[in-house]
Amino acid sequence: MTLATERADVFAQCRAIVEDPFLSAARQWKDKHPSAGVVGCYPVYSPFELVHAAGLLPVGIIGGGNRVEIAHADARFQSFICSIVKSTLELGLTNCLDLLDGMLFHSICDPARNLASVFVRNFPHLRVEYVHFPQNLASPHATAYLTAELRRIRAVVQELAGRPADDAALRNSIALYNRWRRNVRALYDLRRTAPERLSAAASYALVQAGTLMPVEEHLPLLEEALVQIPARSAKRQDRIRVLVEGAFCEQPPLELIACIEEAGCYLLDDDFLLGWRWFTGDVPEDGDPVEALATSYIDRSVYCGTKHDVRESKAGHLIQRAQALGADAVIFLCAKFCEPALFDYALYRRALEEAGIPHLLVEFEEKMWIFDRVRGEVETFVESMLFR
Amino acid sequence: MTDPPKTSYQGRIHLLQKQLMGRYFDALTQAAAEGSPPAAYMLISGNPVELVRAFGMLPVYPEVNALQIAVKKQALPYILKAEELGYSVDNCAYVKADVGLFFSGRAAPFGTIPEPSLILCNYVGCNVYLNWFEHLREYTQAEIFTLDIPFVRDPAGPRPEDVEYVIAQLHELIAVCERLTGRRLDWEYLRHICALSARTGELWAQIKHLTKHVPCPLDAYFDAVTLMGPLYCLRGTEEGLQFFEEAYREVQERTELGLGPLPEERFRFVIEGPPPWPYLRAFRDLFSRWGAVAVASTYSTVGGLWEFGFAHDPQRPLESIAMHMLFWNLTNRDLLRRYAQIRRYVEEWNADALVIHSVKSCRLFSAGQGDMREYFTRDLGVPTLLVESDLEDPRYFSEAQMRNRIDAFFEALEHRKLTAVEAPR
Numbered sequence: 001m002t003l004a005t006e007r008a009d010v011f012a013q014c015r016a017i018v019e020d021p022f023l024s025a026a027r028q029w030k031d032k033h034p035s036a037g038v039v040g041c042y043p044v045y046s047p048f049e050l051v052h053a054a055g056l057l058p059v060g061i062i063g064g065g066n067r068v069e070i071a072h073a074d075a076r077f078q079s080f081i082c083s084i085v086k087s088t089l090e091l092g093l094t095n096c097l098d099l100l101d102g103m104l105f106h107s108i109c110d111p112a113r114n115l116a117s118v119f120v121r122n123f124p125h126l127r128v129e130y131v132h133f134p135q136n137l138a139s140p141h142a143t144a145y146l147t148a149e150l151r152r153i154r155a156v157v158q159e160l161a162g163r164p165a166d167d168a169a170l171r172n173s174i175a176l177y178n179r180w181r182r183n184v185r186a187l188y189d190l191r192r193t194a195p196e197r198l199s200a201a202a203s204y205a206l207v208q209a210g211t212l213m214p215v216e217e218h219l220p221l222l223e224e225a226l227v228q229i230p231a232r233s234a235k236r237q238d239r240i241r242v243l244v245e246g247a248f249c250e251q252p253p254l255e256l257i258a259c260i261e262e263a264g265c266y267l268l269d270d271d272f273l274l275g276w277r278w279f280t281g282d283v284p285e286d287g288d289p290v291e292a293l294a295t296s297y298i299d300r301s302v303y304c305g306t307k308h309d310v311r312e313s314k315a316g317h318l319i320q321r322a323q324a325l326g327a328d329a330v331i332f333l334c335a336k337f338c339e340p341a342l343f344d345y346a347l348y349r350r351a352l353e354e355a356g357i358p359h360l361l362v363e364f365e366e367k368m369w370i371f372d373r374v375r376g377e378v379e380t381f382v383e384s385m386l387f388r
Numbered sequence: 389m390t391d392p393p394k395t396s397y398q399g400r401i402h403l404l405q406k407q408l409m410g411r412y413f414d415a416l417t418q419a420a421a422e423g424s425p426p427a428a429y430m431l432i433s434g435n436p437v438e439l440v441r442a443f444g445m446l447p448v449y450p451e452v453n454a455l456q457i458a459v460k461k462q463a464l465p466y467i468l469k470a471e472e473l474g475y476s477v478d479n480c481a482y483v484k485a486d487v488g489l490f491f492s493g494r495a496a497p498f499g500t501i502p503e504p505s506l507i508l509c510n511y512v513g514c515n516v517y518l519n520w521f522e523h524l525r526e527y528t529q530a531e532i533f534t535l536d537i538p539f540v541r542d543p544a545g546p547r548p549e550d551v552e553y554v555i556a557q558l559h560e561l562i563a564v565c566e567r568l569t570g571r572r573l574d575w576e577y578l579r580h581i582c583a584l585s586a587r588t589g590e591l592w593a594q595i596k597h598l599t600k601h602v603p604c605p606l607d608a609y610f611d612a613v614t615l616m617g618p619l620y621c622l623r624g625t626e627e628g629l630q631f632f633e634e635a636y637r638e639v640q641e642r643t644e645l646g647l648g649p650l651p652e653e654r655f656r657f658v659i660e661g662p663p664p665w666p667y668l669r670a671f672r673d674l675f676s677r678w679g680a681v682a683v684a685s686t687y688s689t690v691g692g693l694w695e696f697g698f699a700h701d702p703q704r705p706l707e708s709i710a711m712h713m714l715f716w717n718l719t720n721r722d723l724l725r726r727y728a729q730i731r732r733y734v735e736e737w738n739a740d741a742l743v744i745h746s747v748k749s750c751r752l753f754s755a756g757q758g759d760m761r762e763y764f765t766r767d768l769g770v771p772t773l774l775v776e777s778d779l780e781d782p783r784y785f786s787e788a789q790m791r792n793r794i795d796a797f798f799e800a801l802e803h804r805k806l807t808a809v810e811a812p813r
Contacts, residue, residue, distance in 0.1 A: 075758050077756060111756075144553070
């Protein structure tokens with residue numbers, strides 16, 4: 001399965017959406033709903049359902065990829081700050097985010113938090129909210145706190161929308177996003193069981209399109225893809241089975257993912273666009289819906305470099321995941337200057353070595369466009385495993 | 389220009405501080421040898437040391453250990469050790485120096501660091517804290533308690549649910565400390581400790597306000613850091629309070645006598661960002677040679693913002709500890725509040741300029757300082773200099789480059805002062 005042959009189907013549509021830095025899919029929605037607002041969601045996890053329930057469109061603002069040249073933002077953020085912070089600011093400074101009414105930032109890292117302040121100062125027309133997610137997940141009080149925080153955000157989106165996001169609307173939104181996440185989980189299941197039928201690059205483009213367009217419009221594409229993929233015939237190649245970790249915030253270029261695969265890897269699982277796939281199961285569709293989101297965050301969400309859950313060893317969790325997946329190796333795909341991912345790497349490397357699982361660190365920047373060096377590194381790594 | 393005499397201010401406070409910190413590190417070494425009293429690892433930013441002390445636990449601050457190693461110019465081997473283990477050149481060098489120290493048998497040049505009985509991750513703003521203590525927990529397998537402090541995100545300050553959440557966690561922490569130490573919390577003792585902290589904070593605040601005087605009686609950055617050691621390591625003790633009584637007397641005397649840290653005060657500046665610990669003296673001299681004195685600094689408010697009205701309340705110990713952590717410190721406040729704090733310093737402390745020391749290690753401080761420069765120069769017309777190095781890693785300090793930038797800035801500032809004086813004629 002190559003990217004070229006996928007162009008004829010839903011994947012081609014998704015790839016076009018993903019490669020467009022001007023958020024055209026969201027603009028089209030806005031043209032159809034001129035009175036409704038659009039809310040940008042910075043990584044990692046954002047409470048999309050709350051935004052959706054107020055009749056607003058949540059849109060993933062995940063940096064500028066490798067199609068935005070940074071000309072202004074690097075005067076505000078230093079050279080040692082990750083690219084996504086700068087490219088997101090650049091998008092704002094070059095009016096690419098002019099369709100947004102609001103923007104949500106989250107307590108994921110220090111640069112992202114400061115970026116929220118820089119947004120407040122530089123874009124006074126934009127409603128910028130900073131969400132503090134709890135980090136003491138072992139505390140029985142975390143649920144009440146997070147419920148209150150999510151209610152605060154609900155009040156913000158209601159104000160932006162000029163209409164209520166009542167419990168019934170929120171339950172509908174939860175049900176819709178549950179269905180979307182179930183489909184994405186199914187997509188990842190296919191990757192795990194038949195990676196020759198679905199490349200990671202293709203699945204990534206498919207999911208990322210979902211961050212940029214209305215969930216209602218993306219669902220049919222996703223469901224169509226899930227019908228198409230199992231019907232494909234493809235021969236399994238002699239590749240190593242890899243778990244990818246570390247790209248939960250800034251996203252690698254699509255070409256980089258394809259390059260790693262072509263260098264001899266089946267990427268069985270990854271943490272790309274992790275915030276959109278945040279929950280490990282359905283968010284309860286009954287009871288108090290805000291509380292349902294809060295308890296799901298605390299008890300049914302994925303492990304992530306920006307979430308610190310002391311109830312389980314982080315390194316131990318990775319080892320279990322790699323073993324359960326039957327992965328031959330782990331590739332750390334860390335964004336340059338991403339402190340949370342780079343810290344995790346130090347912790348994980350030690351644990352993987354103890355467990356005897358081969359690993360490779362690949363640092364990337366969203367704006368990179370030459371991949372020869374990475375290809376060489378991955379090929380060498382793969383060869384060292386296939387021919388040992 | 390010819391080099392004028394370097395600052396020679398070495399008061400009683402400097403001497404006393406050395407003795408006190410020496411005793412503090414001796415206590416750490418003794419605890420490491422004897423396994424008692426139990427050590428609680430904590431972070432500097434707005435911390436609940438009062439509670440830890442109430443249980444007779446010894447507060448250990450990995451940040452203080454890391455910076456002491458840097459001041460003694462011995463950080464690099466520890467940093468390199470951590471990098472060998474997989475830490476990135478782009479990770480905070482405080483963490484790396486501390487991890488390097490941990491894997492060197494916890495033996496620092498100034499003492500041995502005890503193993504933790506409790507890893508108390510007071511998450512007050514800095515996200516790296518979470519990674520740091522998560523790693524220490526994996527390495528030591530000691531009990532960890534993450535005290536989650538919601539960031540200030542409402543213009544009005546902490547929200548009622550934030551305060552409730554923090555107080556509820558403090559109660560959980562009390563239960564953990566009771567279990568670990570086998571003793572019940574003595575509320576009277578906690579109130580006594582809070583009273584000591586309140587008086588200490590008050591004196592510290594008064595000292596910070598004395599730096600409004602011309603000439604400024606002590607450098608609010610280079611001398612203030614001398615006071616910060618006892619403020620954090622000994623806050624809530626009689627010894628710590630006595631130090632601040634002595635410090636206040638000294639600074640008050642100097643104010644009355646019109647003494648400053650330099651022979652002549654020619655420029656007053658506000659400084660933002662942590663110091664370059666490995667080159668503290670060299671960095672200071674680059675300003676001293678221009679007769680430039682720091683009259684206020686944001687770094688000295690990392691652990692608490694007493695100068696703007698905070699005091700621990702012995703009658704409401706947990707509430708005031710919670711408010712200290714939530715609101716009355718620099719790190720749990722957003723960048724725009726920091727701009728407001730600096731603006732207030734520039735105006736009320738009558739400063740000529742702002743110097744931003746941008747450090748790679750601490751992105752809480754540095755991320756976005758270009759925007760800060762933009763705001764102060766363009767919007768407010770405050771002459772602003774941005775220089776870069778690091779707080780721990782000596783590889784990022786280039787003295788020649790730093791000197792060029794600082795000289796050029798003060799030359800321009802001097803010119804600006806002269807032309808401003810001549811203008812009304």
